[in-house]
Amino acid sequence: MSVKNKVAIAGVGSSRVGKVPDRTGLGLAAEAAKRAVEDAGIGWDEIDGLLTAYSMTEKYFMLGSVMCEYLGVRPKYAASMVVGGATPGVMLNHAAMAIAAGECSTVLIVIGENRKTGQTRDEAVAALTTVGHPNFENPYGPPMPALYGLVAQRHMYEFGTTSEHLASVAVTARYHASLNPEAQMRTPITVDDVLDSKMIAEPLHLLDCCLISDAAGAIIVTSAERARQLTTSPVYLRGISEFHTHEHVSMAGDLTHTGAEVSGRAAYEMAGVVPGDFDMAMLYDCFTIVPLIELEELGFVARGEAGEFFAEGRARLGGQLPVNTHGGMLSHAHAGAAGGLFDIIEASRQLRGECGERQVNGAELAVVHVEGGVLSSHCTLVLSNSR
Template sequence: MNTRAHALLHPNAHMKKPPSLQEVLDAKPEDPLVMLYGCLVLDAGGAFIVTSAERARDLKSKPAYLQGIGELHTHEDLMRAPSLTEFGATESGNTGYQMAGLGPEDIDVAELYDCFSIVPIIELEELGFVKPGEGGAFFAEGHARIGGKLPVNTHGGMLSHAHAGAAGGLFGIVEAVRQLRGGLGDRQVQGAEVALVHNEGGILSSHCTLILANAKG
C-alpha cells in the first residue's frame, strides 16, 4: 500500500504496521470496498500561516509560494454527479495550472485527497498525471512511491497518516510545504521544487487544487 509505506516514515502517522495483501482482502467489508480502503477517523489538527511574499522573506522558516489555485463545485449528491469517472478535478486543476503557468509535467510531488483508495486514482487521472484508466497501474507499479515518477501522499495520506474532518485535507498542504522546504530525511522527495495539493469535499462534489513552489514565480 503506497500510503502505508510513506506513513512508516512519518513520526506522527497513526498506522505503523504494513498490512499484507491477504489482510487487506480479509478486512471487514464496507460494500463495495473493505475497511482498509477507507480513511482513518481520528482526533487531529493542523495549521498554516498565510502572509505576503515580502513578509515571508523575514520569517525564520522557508516560505512556500502559492503559484496557482482552482476550485469547482459540480453537484450535491452522487446521484446527481455528471459522471462517475470525471468529477470536476480536471477543471479545478486546469485553472490552477493556468494561473501558475505550469502543467502536470512540472509537478514534483502530489498530495491528493484520499478518503477512499479509489479517490486518489481518479484524481491522478483527472489532474492529467496519467491517462484515463491508467491510475491504478501507476500506483500498483510503484510510480507513486518516494523515489518514483510522482511521489503521492508522502505523509501517508488520510488512509494511513490521519483524518479528522477539515484537518485531513489540511495535512496535505502541511506536507507539501515541508517537502518544498526539504530536510525530511527518508521521506524527502529529492529536488522537490513544485508541489500540487488537491482536496475534495462532499461526495466528490467540490474540488480545490493548489500549486505551491519553493521559489516565487
C-alpha cells in the first residue's frame, strides 16, 4: 500500500539533551511529547495512537503501555518497537499505514532515554558487549564499536577510504552542531583532532563514535488533510520503505553493500524523485563510516566516493548536499532510538524554515535514512513541504 502524501508530520518536539540529571527517560519523553503536542496545537485527548521504542534505562516490559500510562493518554493503537536505530523510521511507516487504514487518526511517536546519567560507565560498556550473536560473536567480546570497525576496515580495503575521510564526517557534523544551540557538543574540531583522539576500535577513534546522551524526541503524525488544518507548515511523507537483511554482523552477506540501497530505491519510487532532487540528507551516523556507506547506497555518489564528498566540503551547509545539519549523533545527541528520531525532527524543522543560522536555503525536499543493528535494518523516508 502506498502512503504517498496520505500523512504528514504536524508537530515536533525535543527535550534538553546532553546531561540532564533531573529527568528519567520517561521524564525526557514527556518533555519532548508536551512540546510536540503544543507545536501541533492539539489536545492530549486527540491522540488515539502512540508508538515508542525500547529503553536500556527504563526497565519496563510493556514500554508502550507504560508510556501511555505516564503521559495520561488512552489510545486505541499503541506499541513499543525494537528495530535498533531504524526504529523511528519503521514507527513512522507503521503510523502512516495505521492512519491510512483508518485504525487511528493522530499518532504520537515518542522516544526518550537518560543514557548519560541513568547508566554507570560499566553498565553502558556491558550493554555494548551484549549486542552480538550470543553463540558466534559475544564469546569473543566485541563491543558495538568493534563491529562497526570491521565495516570500516572493509570499506577501506575495497575502496581506499582513509582515516582522514572518516574524520571529515565528524568535522562536518561538529561544524553543523556549532550552529545549533540545542547540540550537546558545539566546539569545532579538526581532522587532526579526530585522528589524535583515543583509538576505540581500529580504525575508529573516539571522535569517530557517537555521543552518549540524555535525550528525547517526539513527532505528531496525522492525515495530510487534518495536518493542513492544524498548521500552515505540514511536512508530508512523500515516500517510505524498509528493508531488513540480518541482525548479527557475522550473518551479513556483505559489509559494504547493505539494505539501504533497496529501501532507498523503493522510497524514491513511491515519492517519484531521484537523488539529485534533494536539498538535504539526514543520515544515521552512529559511527563516521555509516554516513559514507549510506551516501553511496542511496545513490548520491558512486561506491568509494563518499569520503571525498565529505572531505571536499560538499556535505556542509552551502555545499552540494548538506548532511545532518543539526550535528547528528556524532555531535548533537544520541540516546538509543531517539538519535534517529532527531534526524526526522531536523528534516521537519528545515522544511518548515525554522533552523536559523543553520537553515538550508530554499529547502523543499529531504531524505532521511535510519539503520539498526550493524547495518542490519534500514528505513528510508522522503519528506517534503509540498505534496
